[in-house]
Amino acid sequence: MVLAAVGLLLFLLPLAGLVARAPWDQVGPALVAPETATALGLSLFCSVTATAVALILGIPLALVLARTTGTVRAVLRALTTLPMVLPPVVGGVALFLAFGRRGLVGGPLHNAFGIQITFTTAAAVIAETFVAMPFLVIAVEGGLRALDPRYEEAARALGAGGWKVFARVTLPLLRPAIFSGAVLCWARALGEFGATITFAGNLPGRTQTIPLAVYVALETRPDGAIALSLILLAVSLAILIGLRDRWLGAP
Amino acid sequence: MLVKRGGFALDLDMTIFAGETVAILGPNGAGKTTLLRALAGLVPLTGHVELDGDVFDDSATGVHVPTEKRRVGLVFQDHVLFPHMTVLQNVAFGLGREGEGIAMTWLNNAGLGSKAGAMPRELSGGQAQRVALLRTMATQPRLLLLDEPLAALDVTIRAEVRRELSRQLAGFRGVRILVTHDPLEAIALADRLVVLEHGRIVQSGSPADVTARPRSRFVADLAGVNLLRGRGRGDHVELQDGAALAAPEAGDGDVFAVIHPRAVALYLARPDGTPRNVWRGRAEELDLMGERVRVRISGPVPLVAEVTPSAVQDLHLASGAEVWVAVKATEVSVYPA
Numbered sequence: 389m390v391l392a393a394v395g396l397l398l399f400l401l402p403l404a405g406l407v408a409r410a411p412w413d414q415v416g417p418a419l420v421a422p423e424t425a426t427a428l429g430l431s432l433f434c435s436v437t438a439t440a441v442a443l444i445l446g447i448p449l450a451l452v453l454a455r456t457t458g459t460v461r462a463v464l465r466a467l468t469t470l471p472m473v474l475p476p477v478v479g480g481v482a483l484f485l486a487f488g489r490r491g492l493v494g495g496p497l498h499n500a501f502g503i504q505i506t507f508t509t510a511a512a513v514i515a516e517t518f519v520a521m522p523f524l525v526i527a528v529e530g531g532l533r534a535l536d537p538r539y540e541e542a543a544r545a546l547g548a549g550g551w552k553v554f555a556r557v558t559l560p561l562l563r564p565a566i567f568s569g570a571v572l573c574w575a576r577a578l579g580e581f582g583a584t585i586t587f588a589g590n591l592p593g594r595t596q597t598i599p600l601a602v603y604v605a606l607e608t609r610p611d612g613a614i615a616l617s618l619i620l621l622a623v624s625l626a627i628l629i630g631l632r633d634r635w636l637g638a639p
Numbered sequence: 640m641l642v643k644r645g646g647f648a649l650d651l652d653m654t655i656f657a658g659e660t661v662a663i664l665g666p667n668g669a670g671k672t673t674l675l676r677a678l679a680g681l682v683p684l685t686g687h688v689e690l691d692g693d694v695f696d697d698s699a700t701g702v703h704v705p706t707e708k709r710r711v712g713l714v715f716q717d718h719v720l721f722p723h724m725t726v727l728q729n730v731a732f733g734l735g736r737e738g739e740g741i742a743m744t745w746l747n748n749a750g751l752g753s754k755a756g757a758m759p760r761e762l763s764g765g766q767a768q769r770v771a772l773l774r775t776m777a778t779q780p781r782l783l784l785l786d787e788p789l790a791a792l793d794v795t796i797r798a799e800v801r802r803e804l805s806r807q808l809a810g811f812r813g814v815r816i817l818v819t820h821d822p823l824e825a826i827a828l829a830d831r832l833v834v835l836e837h838g839r840i841v842q843s844g845s846p847a848d849v850t851a852r853p854r855s856r857f858v859a860d861l862a863g864v865n866l867l868r869g870r871g872r873g874d875h876v877e878l879q880d881g882a883a884l885a886a887p888e889a890g891d892g893d894v895f896a897v898i899h900p901r902a903v904a905l906y907l908a909r910p911d912g913t914p915r916n917v918w919r920g921r922a923e924e925l926d927l928m929g930e931r932v933r934v935r936i937s938g939p940v941p942l943v944a945e946v947t948p949s950a951v952q953d954l955h956l957a958s959g960a961e962v963w964v965a966v967k968a969t970e971v972s973v974y975p976a
Binding site: 561 | 681705706707708709711713715721722732733774775778
């Protein structure tokens, strides 16, 4: 009990500190400041896009993971969960070495087409996807493993081919797992800092999401940083609460 | 066909005729469900599976028709209705365009039309299983595979689903295979019984033949008779543990001997007269079966006897009394093993 209370306090005290020390008179101006709107809009855009990309790439990845066994599975699993344990800054460095102007993929891309990924909004999206997608993959894979295989077998016996089974049986039955995975993924993407600032840089309007704006503001105008933090907290809470009913209401 | 899974191997060779209902009986782990899954194409096998001239599987030539192309109807123990679809959508799932119209006809014919818009979780167990059956029958399968379709239901609603099942089976012209461990279900629905044990067929035949001449402990228990095995010696059977059982026409060679529990008589004192098979035994276990009591007797020839409740009192059977056991030689039926 005591330990649980200490654990809870660890979560609560920083939040309390944030609220207690908040310069309430500055929250209003901070909210309407154009920089805030830009950073908030960019944050939402990047995190939602990253979640969408994670859904498109992560669900097939989870399917492959759930259908393989043995060494192949162990290797695939280690690869997909690596971004969860890797310090985000290291992830950012790795992304830079892969997609940077002199990187493994980024180099040829730049030489052939003149495309530069680093320091663009796309880079911020890639960084957030890199860090957040594992949450989705793990959740969907768990859902797949918990799925009674007889639903798919019944569908096949009724004459449904692979695609129809997936679209009409597997995917709808996975909806709760996909949904909770997407929420976790989105929340992680929204708070992403390390990989983004390393790989995408800190350019207002292009790659400066709210966490980055908070970090910069903390050095120059701490009150503004607190105000921005409160805004991010409020947005996260509002969306989580808004989604909660659907999340819990799912079968 | 041969199916290997871990340490278990299912190895059998059988032919089923169109319009025939075959019940696969066997204890748990005999390979009944594996057999159905192999026929449905859900597990890889070695050997050959053919339906009406169409090869489904042939390991020699590498033929394997995927499940969805086999037109097999698979009915599971519990309904496995898709929980996110309505009853109507479930029944229409295997049908093509305009499937919902056809599905509605099937539901109406079965008296389930009012449930078309319901979700599976709103149905009773019996209704759900009937919908599952309709969902399968609506696709007009060529081969119907029923995996203990009544086992998960309460006894009270089992009759309702069994009626529907009989009705559907009667109107179905393809091959029907029913897996069950309920002998009543097998006898009520099947033309032929196939008894599977340890992945092999131990007996096959009409329900009457199989129960009259059990060839395994499992079937003997189903039929509720005593099964003994030994060597025929003309007028008696020499049992495996050395005891002799008098029987006319015992023949010679390896034989089975069957004694109905009603033919086993129990006495307090050694009986005089005609019974030639008399020995001492001890009442070990009682089991009430309707108006009669079944008593398991240990002794030189362990048997189950069927007696009246008053005999249980008179012979003190409940307290594990020693009794005399007598069986008329003419009540022992012997056939080659």
